[in-house]
Amino acid sequence: MSTNPTTVLITGAASGIGEATARRLARQGHTVLLGARRTARLAAITDELRAAGARAAYRELDVTSLDSVRAFTTAAVEEYGRVDVLVNNAGVMSLSLLADLRVDEWEQMIDVNLRGVLHGIAAALPVMRRQGAGHIVNVSSVSGHQVDPTAAVYSATKFAVAALSEGLRQESRDVRVTVVSPGFTQSELTERGGSEEARAAAHAASQLLAIPASAIADAIAFAIDRPADVDVNELVVRPTAQG
Known part of the structure; x- marks a missing residue:
């Protein structure tokens, strides 16, 4: 059980890191509100958590819509x-590859990965400021530290998340800010979008190297559960075998 139970909102909670984080924090005694577009999946997860005695709820969420996030x-x-x-x-x-000109997919990554984070900040920061306390955890990627072929736009969004997080950290005295950057992690990220060749290569690497999403959930739980005067600003969590 957490020594400091909190109310935690999690976006993208229907699978992968979001789901693992919801399960991890609920198990510790935190109250969790799960958000995603796949409400049937959210309902199933929430039912499991409640059956285990957790305090959990869910709500349909589209992070590309500021109204939805608010x-x-x-x-x-x-x-x-x-x-x-x-x-x-x-x-x-x-x-x-940039030369493929998959502009619609570029825009979707900007909308979800970057604008979605901004919408979260816009919705939660005023509440946290009124409370005089709060914690914003932004999930980035090791691609926010390095750029690889076929990942230019994805990396650009994740570099931007790091920049936003650092700016928010510098502006904040009551609100803690943490960036968590996963390496290859078991998730659905490599299962859709992009070119067939790039998707297959990423999927193969993930199958070979990926650590469970629970490893990232553990890192998020660690940052959240530090004392209020301790702000863990950045955590990079890779498989040991990842170069």
């Missing part, structure tokens, strides 16, 4: 009275 945050305030932690986890990864 409604998600407002629901937490109305139900639980506060928002202690926001985990900006929703993301997409469509890998392809």
Whole structure:
């Protein structure tokens, strides 16, 4: 059990890192509100958590819509009275060469990976400022530290998440800010979008190297559970075998 139970909002909670984080934090005694577009999947996860004695709820969420993200945050305030932690986890990864000109996929990555994080900040930060405390956890990627062929736009969005997080950290005294950058992790990221060749290569590498999503959930839990005067700003979590 956590020594400091909190109300935690998690975007992209229907699978992968978001789902693993919801399960990890609920098991520790935190209240979790799960958000994603796949409500049937959210309902199933929430039912499992409640059956195990956790305090959990879900709400349909589209992070590309500021109204949707604000409604998600407002629901937490109305139900639980506060928002202690926001985990900006929703993301997409469509890998392809820039010369392929998959512009629609570029725009989707910008909308979800970058604008979605901004929407989360816009919705949660005023609440946290009024409370005089809060914690925003932004899930980035090792691709926010290095650029690989076929990942230029994805990396650009993740570099931007790191920049936003550092700017918010410098502006904040009451709100903690953490960036978590996973390496190859078991998730659905490599299963859709991008060129067939790039997707197959990423999937093969993930199959060979990927660590479980629970490893990233553990890192997020570690940052959240530090004392209020300790702000863990950045965590990079890779498979040991990843170069």
